Amino acid sequence: MTSPILEASNASHPAAALPRIQPFRAVAPAERERHLRSYLEHLRSRDGEIDWQGWRLPQRDAADAALRDATIAWRGRLDRDAFYQLVHGVGAPETDLRTLWAAFLAMANEGERFGVLSEVKKLRRQGAAADPIQVYHVLQEESHTALLLEALRAVGLPGVRFCRPRALYRGLIWPMAWFPDSLRYVLVLVGEALGCVVLRKLLEQCHLFADASGTDAYLRSLLTTILYDERLHVVHCRARVGPIGAAAAAALASVAARIVEFTWPQIRRLGLDRAAIARGLREGIEVPPGLPWALDDRT
Secondary structure: OOOOOOOOOOOOOOHOOOOOOOOOOOOHHHHHHHHHHHHHHHHHHHHHHEEOOEEEHHHHHHHHHHOOOOOOOOOOOOOOOOOHHHHOOOOOOOOHHHHHHHHHHHHHHHHHHHHHHHHHHHHHHHHHHHHHHHHHHHHHHHHHHHHHHHHHOOOOOOOOOOOOHHHHHHHHHHHHHOOOOHHHHHHHHHHHHHHHHHHHHHHOOOOHHOOOHHHHHHHHHHHHHHHHHHHHHHHHHHHHHHHHHHHHHHHHHHHHHHHHHHHHHHHHHHHHHHHHHHHHHHEEEEOOOOOOOOOOOOO
């Protein structure tokens, strides 16, 4: 599994020069076919072949295991009471930015886990007849939930347990698994594009956990691994929707950003209000280096 580029959190860095794509640009049929074909080849090369019997990606599992470093643990202070109030939706306490960062990471993971469980039910019924790219995606998302839990452990929050996401958020996630592909990929495209913007901002703030043990660098390595996948999920989802679907996704993105801000108003303090999310989407999604097939034909 090729290691993704590490991105600095608070300084000028070559990652700023990565080419970008517009997430809601309508992609021509020939370009869509090229993206899908090349993407599947990339998945097989990077994550290895699917173990259909064990429902896993052994090559990716090995890379994730090598990435984890149990010796790294931040020793600073977190407001654990505020963290759990925020995560479980039983309060909205004022708290420090580190605690807020960790709480938002946990809440994002809670939603991701709910979506993964819904998707797994459908794909396991289909078995080896399932779309292989969808299977790669759901197994990648399972990997992401584990890496996000590892990030929480690294900042001093081991053993975090989750409840079901809030009803409004469940209402957004459920159709992504169960709607027909012509509709679900529109919603998934919106979710993946917003996820890239949010992850990028969280990456920029890993410096909050800077210490002698290198916790901030470790968090960046975990989140960058996830962001690498999420950016390519955007490339894939664009190739699954036609011009009407792309236009619908662009319209829904602003609604989704409002819902995110309404559900978690504290994210404004992290610089993630709906205006910032919209600006991030307009700026485009970075394409990981060395993947010319993922670029727009006119990039």
